[in-house]
Amino acid sequence: MRVLTNRASAVPALAEAFREHGFEGASLAVLSKATGLGKGSLYNFFPGGKEEMMEAVLADIDHWFCEKIFLPLERANDPATAISSMFEYVTAYFRSGRRVCLLGCLTLNTAGVEFAVIVKEYFARWISALSHCLEVGKVSRDFTRQLAEETVSGIQGAIVLARALDDDATFNRVLRRQHSALIDAITA
């Protein structure tokens, strides 16, 4: 066959390497090992180097979130179901906190400033999608934005705390409470 591998198939392996080591910590040696590709191949697929690799990873993540989280929230005509689905996907995606949020990590030090716009749009869209969904659920406009902010922020915090305590149960407990809070707001 002609194409032995391609750019797209390297992206998930790159993503896991960046998650585990961070942007700076993920050296070309690490990325090469993670993907099974030589440096030559990596530079062939990503002429822009690490930065282009990270951009490809972020685009892939954004695509996943659009499909599984953002669009369903934005289009929901059954808000409670859409929200429950969001929590299921999020819990699975972050593996109960064992897997970090790459976008969240990039906010925390200067290594990620190049990606600030992408990160900002991701979080802004998540909040506005959830906020819209709550509005469809007849939650007062005074609270939709606040609830959405707290939820998105709370998920990030739950990842940090679950990892700090090395305990998935913490993640699941915090998310379960947030889930209930949103459902209560809708049905109230």
Place this chain on the structure above:
Amino acid sequence: MRVLTNRASAVPALAEAFREHGFEGASLAVLSKATGLGKGSLYNFFPGGKEEMMEAVLADIDHWFCEKIFLPLERANDPATAISSMFEYVTAYFRSGRRVCLLGCLTLNTAGVEFAVIVKEYFARWISALSHCLEVGKVSRDFTRQLAEETVSGIQGAIVLARALDDDATFNRVLRRQHSALIDAITA
């Protein structure tokens, strides 16, 4: 004068450098510039290198939190005041999210595994101190731990979100709601 500088006086500058660049990103060149000390002086004060510098920073942070946050919560006989004081200190300390939580950052990638025990104890103590304070405030034991977890986790999330959106107001809004939730739980 004989002593121009010393180990302790370098710690705050090291802390800010680690916060800004992360553990891996903070090179000796960065740390040297941040402290105004040559590499030789840094190794004189911290023979263990970067790792010992980070340990000194973490010990310094732990000391501050014990004094300002943990002990007041643990000894509180006026829980509402202790909790309000905690939120005031936290908001100021993290500068409305502009300043990251070093302990939280260390949880997010493999660069910080050496400090896992320190990080775990910090978060565990914060949660148990707050939980105890809520118990003194006559909150049902079924909820103290949950509320404390959510609060500590929520603060971490608020830092991430405020930085992602580049907006302090987000941090302050999330913390204000958490503050109210705890006060409501006590007075309910």
Place this chain on the structure above:
DNA sequence: GTCTATAGAGTGATAGAC
């Protein structure tokens, strides 16, 4: 021949240790 993809030696710069 051209084209894409490969592995990996080699570049200068800079890392942390001392």
Place this chain on the structure above:
DNA sequence: GTCTATCACTCTATAGAC
């Protein structure tokens, strides 16, 4: 300052598909 190791990255050489 000096050391070696490693960094991101470049480039050469080579492969097989057209």
